[in-house]
Amino acid sequence: MSVANVEQVVKERYREGAETQVPELCCPIDYDPRYLSVIPDEVLERDYGCGDPSRYLSSGETVLDLGSGTGKICFIACQVVGPEGRVIGVDMTPEMLDVARRNAPVVADRLGYANVEFRRGRIQDLQLDLDLLERELQERPVRDVDALIAVQSRSQELRQQQPLVKNDSVDVVVSNCVLNLVDNNQKQELFREIYRVLKDGGRAVISDIVSDEPIPETMQNDPELWSGCISGALSEEGFLSAFEKAGFHGIRILERADDPWRTVDGIEFRSVTLEAFKGKEGACYERNQAVIYKGPFKEVVDDDDHRMIRGQRYAVCDKTFNLYRQEPYKGLFVFVEPLEEIPLAGATPFDCSRTAPRHPQETKGSDYHVTTDQEATCCGPDDCC
């Protein structure tokens, strides 16, 4: 199926799903009941998610929900992030947006604050504001080729001048059962877009349907299976590697359903939630820092190809040192600071292409010949050996 066909089929199915509940598209999820009481039934009944990325959000964060549907995850997320946080839902189906937009003031009234908005766009092109473009098209409909070319160039202008979602503007991108609905030829752009809109240090928390085997072409050409979250599902390993290829790091599976949601011709389709971080790029400086991988594995390799054996002390640049101090690595390493701090302003470049052991004398300094007084290291008469 072509990109246009996939989009039409998906839009048609979810237009219907916005108007009435479509049971085949539902996958039962246990959302935290504390957050459901303020959400109108019309939204809750049209729940087409397969996981709950909102569980992994924190207070004050700016969240972008890709394929927000009738808004359920946004309305849960807005309570988790609280009045200091913000939530933006993006969807391409006008009927889904209508339900979400008319319920946003109801939820805001019940909560006593308004921090959710819904925007119309395609998640593989988060720069183009489709409401803006449509308004212009209504004033100047396309009737010939010249007008079509003008629209293409105007779309490009809108992307640059009034992007739907700006670069580096979001703390967490979430999505619930939508990535699989994007045509395979556009998935690379989709992952690039997720990366673009995230702030440095931001993360993606994505729930989606994945397959345990490659999907045959016959299944990929079936419109019913496309819109039913089957044909476009990535394989379990492909889901993780797509984030890796887009430049993410610290990618991990947060949840994986034991039982398949559906099995089609022997291929199992199940829900997986993963987390992936942005922000491993940047200059590498030598500040004489070292890390020791604590285990339990004998050896680990990070997304910059640093290979580390358990218990050994390795030289790392300042950027990697600080990256490892944050999630998801925090707790896996011992951090060894140099005895004498090297100010960042005076630090020399560090060669991050290799992983070298760090001799303890490098962190202590070659002039370090201290011998401690045994008594001085004792805490009390009974504590010493």
Ligand SMILES: C[S@@+](CC[C@H](N)C(=O)[O-])C[C@H]1O[C@@H](n2cnc3c(N)ncnc32)[C@H](O)[C@@H]1O
């Ligand atoms: C399976 S539903 C999930 C809705 C919602 N996340 C939930 O948990 O109920 C898929 C939603 O993604 C939207 N969608 C599908 N492909 C899209 C795309 N390429 N760009 C934007 N929205 C898309 C559909 O309109 C629909 O609302």
